[in-house]
Amino acid sequence: MEPARTLRELLAGNRDLRRLWLGNLVSVCGGWSSAVAVFAMVYDHSGAGMAAGLTLAVRYLPGALAGVWGGVLADRADRRTVMLVTDVAMAVLAAAFLVADEPGRLWLVYPLTFASAAAGFVFQAARNAWMPSLARPEEYPLYSAAVQVNSLALQAVGGVAGGVVVGVVGWRWAFVVNAVTFLGSAWLTWSVRTGDRYAGGPPTGWWRSLRAGLAVAARTRVVAALLLLEAFFCLGLGGTITGMTYLALRVYELGDGGTGWFYAVQGTVGGVVLVVAAARLRTLPARVHLRVIGVSCLAEGLVTMLLGLPVGIAAALALWGLVAAAEVVYGPAAMTTLLNATANDNRGRVTALWSATATLGLGVSAAATGGLIDTAGIGPAFAGLGLLMAVPGAVWLAMVPRLARSVEGSRAVSART
Numbered sequence: 001m002e003p004a005r006t007l008r009e010l011l012a013g014n015r016d017l018r019r020l021w022l023g024n025l026v027s028v029c030g031g032w033s034s035a036v037a038v039f040a041m042v043y044d045h046s047g048a049g050m051a052a053g054l055t056l057a058v059r060y061l062p063g064a065l066a067g068v069w070g071g072v073l074a075d076r077a078d079r080r081t082v083m084l085v086t087d088v089a090m091a092v093l094a095a096a097f098l099v100a101d102e103p104g105r106l107w108l109v110y111p112l113t114f115a116s117a118a119a120g121f122v123f124q125a126a127r128n129a130w131m132p133s134l135a136r137p138e139e140y141p142l143y144s145a146a147v148q149v150n151s152l153a154l155q156a157v158g159g160v161a162g163g164v165v166v167g168v169v170g171w172r173w174a175f176v177v178n179a180v181t182f183l184g185s186a187w188l189t190w191s192v193r194t195g196d197r198y199a200g201g202p203p204t205g206w207w208r209s210l211r212a213g214l215a216v217a218a219r220t221r222v223v224a225a226l227l228l229l230e231a232f233f234c235l236g237l238g239g240t241i242t243g244m245t246y247l248a249l250r251v252y253e254l255g256d257g258g259t260g261w262f263y264a265v266q267g268t269v270g271g272v273v274l275v276v277a278a279a280r281l282r283t284l285p286a287r288v289h290l291r292v293i294g295v296s297c298l299a300e301g302l303v304t305m306l307l308g309l310p311v312g313i314a315a316a317l318a319l320w321g322l323v324a325a326a327e328v329v330y331g332p333a334a335m336t337t338l339l340n341a342t343a344n345d346n347r348g349r350v351t352a353l354w355s356a357t358a359t360l361g362l363g364v365s366a367a368a369t370g371g372l373i374d375t376a377g378i379g380p381a382f383a384g385l386g387l388l389m390a391v392p393g394a395v396w397l398a399m400v401p402r403l404a405r406s407v408e409g410s411r412a413v414s415a416r417t
Helices: 007-013 015-046 049-064 066-074 079-100 103-134 137-169 171-190 206-219 221-251 259-281 286-306 313-340 344-376 378-416
Strands: none
Touching: 007 015, 007 137, 007 259, 015 079, 015 103, 015 137, 015 171, 049 066, 049 103, 049 344, 066 079, 066 103, 066 206, 066 344, 079 103, 079 171, 103 137, 103 344, 137 259, 137 313, 206 221, 206 344, 221 259, 221 286, 221 313, 221 344, 221 378, 259 313, 286 313, 286 378, 313 344, 344 378
16 A cells, blocks of 8 residues: 555545544644633633733643653553543543632642643653554654644634633533543544554663663764754744734734734644645655755744834734744654654654653743843844744754764664664
């Protein structure tokens, strides 16, 4: 059977991959409703923006903690079982938010949010280790696009849909809906029995397993370079969200829902470009993937720098669409390179380290950019964020010949193992 040529062919012809993809789509849908519901409940009971901000911050923290250890677990245990257990745990935690529905118990939102996010990162580590094995290496760009397109599609309409759910049935029922979606995701995961559910290596101590995964990432040149690039890229990317919010609310004065215009553009443009680009990336050799990674970082950085100019709302939305287009091309090219350079027995730890690097960079950048805007202004802030993406992208392009040799060597080792 020939490899799938498009995202549609991949999902239509691969039953097990389609079921895991649908499970992720269902749980992400519920997550939008829950996120809106949490903020609605916090604002209603406390009336404080700081309380809602703390809730958002707590969502980032487990990424660098639970996510890394989730990768170790994914390389030691049955990955399908890890996903089932965390799905059920997230369903219970989603329903538990109802207990915090009183001013005196509102503090429970923070440990519940932390626990939910931690379970989510462990789930993600197991999924990222197991799900690629359901696709062929030639289909990795399509697989990566399938995972990414969920969030983009829901980004375009999900916030509005979540607001409608909360507005129509209230936030209490939104928590119930979220719990049901996690159970639906667990049922779809349970129905999948194929793929590399086990890493295959003998279990070792937890610290030893973590150190071994870090050692693999450090000595594989292209993986180490990707992690370093991801750190700088996300330091720029996280701050652009804060800057975009400032543009919508303070510069262009679009009202309380003004960020929705930017999110809609990002989700729509990003989704369309991703579907087209993934099919094209599937046919390109590994060396070209490396160039795409560098060009996308460089392009996104340069366009981000232009966002700080007083160009008007229409031009700002157009520039934001170009940022989204460059970002979504980076995703499948980088993930394909990472998967091709990583053997199955290390995949959970390496992909979890990748996610933790991204999450930490996004969180630090999002928090720091607010202060930078207050002190230096929106123009210098976007200029600095753009440089954090453009300069590493240019350095990456200069390193492509060396990295290409590393990729070829890694693929040869993976083929033998």
